[in-house]
Amino acid sequence: VDPAGEWYRRWLTVMIIPVLYNWIILICRLHRSCFSDLQRNYLALWLTLDYLCDLLYLLDMAVRLSTGFLEQGILITDRKQICKRYLRTSQFVHDILSLFPTDLLYLKVGIHTPVVRVNRFIRTPRLFEAFDRLETRTPYPNVFRVCKLMLYIFVFTHWNTCVYFALSEYIGFGADGWVYPNMSDPAFSTLTRQYLYSFYFSTLILTTVGDTPEPHREEEYLFMMMDFLVAVLVFATVVGSIGSIISNLNKADAAFFPNYERVKSYLKVHRVNRDLQRRVNNWYQHLQINQKMTNENEILKTLPDRLRAEVAVSVHLQTLMKVQIFQNCEMSLLEELVLKLRPQVFSPGSYICKKGDIGREMYIIKEGKLAVVADDGVTEFAVLGEGNYFGEISILNIKEIGNKSGNRRTANIKSIGYSDLFCLSKEDLKEVLSEFPGAKTILEEKGKAILLKMKMLDEAAALEVGNQEAGLEAKVQRIEKSLGSLYTSLARLVGELQSSTLKLRYRIKLLEEETRVWPISDPDSEREERGRQ
Known part of the structure; x- marks a missing residue:
């Protein structure tokens, strides 16, 4: 079994069930301390589930005996080495203790004493491992953290509920206003009402919202004080966890989307006219609503160079290969160029370039429509759509080889709506071609052929x-x-x-x-x- 594989993750997900079952159900069934009716009324069901969980524990040990491990970065799959390593770890000791046949004590203390199975809690680290693995795989890690935190709070409140009910039974039901009411009242005699009332009472104490009956006995005071102290810890944990999740969300937004607050402050300080402020606001709003990313290179910079190149290739290579001058180029050159592509978003009516501008970038249209317009900005000569590109000749500096246009833009191009473009600058291309001198000659020849076809090349x-x-x-x-x-x-x-x-x-x-x-x-x-x- 590959410890980083999908099958292993699914098995860990299955192991969540028996661990949580023991943590939630076992405390409820303790004889003469908690909800003992739950144990007596559904004994056959609990015994079946108990030994089904034990079977899963046993299968989990078999999975551990078949799970490979990394040694010097290489996955070891030899079963003898795996078994030898597992038997020497503390995990094996914990697994054996969690499956130790303490159920034989039933013969002495009776079948209604599930406390003998308390050693099943030792398998809890498997639960944490499963949660950690799921958190790294889920597409919504922050939602998963919130759900995990709520589960921990529920389990703790559940245990506190059982302790409160057991304490009420010890003091005497209905002995005062703090304990659980007397079961002679039909409204409080059912098992469902017993649990819900106790859970509600525990929630009031742990959330410190008040409206709890005043304690009268020393045991009640001790219980309340312990719960209040724990409640402070739980409250701090919840606040810290939620704050961490919100902070992570803000960091994620900052990583994917540009910080608008600084730009807004800049516009206010310099008293930029309202029309321009509105256009800037609309541009940022479009990025946020449609989840547009303009800093991909910054996001991927923590990856190794080779892995970052593979990610960029899988995302943008097909777009780059649509450009005529880059077709049939060697793959290593295209991989380097893909890393240099910079996404840009243009708002409606924005000019990408104007006639006579010096060409320093080429653009590839990823999404949206661009119009080739006359100098008046209204008359349209052509419309460019997804997959079209322009400016590829300018980044090759064709002026030096006879470009009649003098390496300047020959048309006005503006965005009709919101347009997503990829930009490749002349400096980035020059930096890449310095490592590929042969490719530079090939690209210049392709540029010449394009200019000849357009009758824009002075052959002499x-x-x-x-x-x-x-x-x-x-x-x-x-x-x-x-x-x-x-x-x-x-x-x-x-x-x-x-x-x-x-x-x-x-x-x-x-x-x-x-x-x-x-x-x-x-x-x-x-x-x-x-x-x-």
Whole structure:
């Protein structure tokens, strides 16, 4: 069994049932302490469910004996190794204790004493493991956390209910206004009323809403004080959990959608006109209502590069392959380009580009409609829909190879409604093509073919530019050769300089040694000595 697989998750989901059954039902059936009528009236049902849960516990041990484990990142599937590892863990000890045949004590204490099965609670960690696994798989983790918290509160209140009823039985039903009323009253004699009244009373205490009868005996005071102290802890836990869930929701919104509050404050501080503020408000409202994401790269940045590329490829590769110049390109280049795509949303009437603008991006239409309009902004020449693209020539910088338009936009394009586009900038393409020099040449050739077809390429200029580039390339090669020769000569000179320096240092050292052996005399003192002689 793969511990990360779907089958294992489903089995953990099944194991929630027996664990919760023991936690909820066992406390209700305790003889002479809780709802003992529940034990006596439905004995056959409880015995059947008890041993069915024991069977699931036993099957769970078999599943553990067949569940692989990771060693140095590799899934170990050898059954002998799995069994050996499981038998050495504390999980095996807990599983054995939870299935220890304490039911044999029924022969001594009687069949109506289910307290002998209290060891079944030891299997509780399996419940927590199942919840953790489900929380990571569910598409609504915050809703799941709320439901899990409510379940914990219910189980705790349920136990408190049973303790209250047992305490009432110990003190005496109807002995005062705090305990459960006397069962001689038909309204309070049924099992359903006993449980609901006790549960309601426990809820009042644990929620500290008041309206609880005043206690009269020491046991009642102790019970109330303990419940109040626990209620404070439960209340703090609930508030903290709900606050954490709300915080997670806010963080999720901040991760998926841009923060509008700062933009709103900016517009107010600078007193931007109301019409522009309204357009900005509508744009943000559209993003929020329709769940539009404009920062995908920021969301996926925590993933490893390879995994992030695979996610981006699965989402956007088909869109990128619709662009003519990128068709038949190698997959590694497309994967790098997919990571550079930036989603953008344009509101109705917004211009994506205007005639004469310098082309720095290309756009791919994911959703919506764009209109190619005249300078008056009203006359429509064409409508572009989902899957269309434009601006692919501009990001290749075709001006250098004879583009008659001078790498400027040749049309006005504006959004008819709300439009979702993917943008690829010239800088991002240049960065990617620096690692794929062969692909750069292929893309430029495709760009030339498109411009020739559109009659937007000056062939003479392109040829002249090509000759200039060839001449420049030859000059660069000659310069590189000259630099190589200069580097060689420089290295030789440096070597000779180092050798001369070493020789000079050696000679200076010898002279210093001779000076220390034969001290230098003063010429004036020598002449005076000769005169005296």
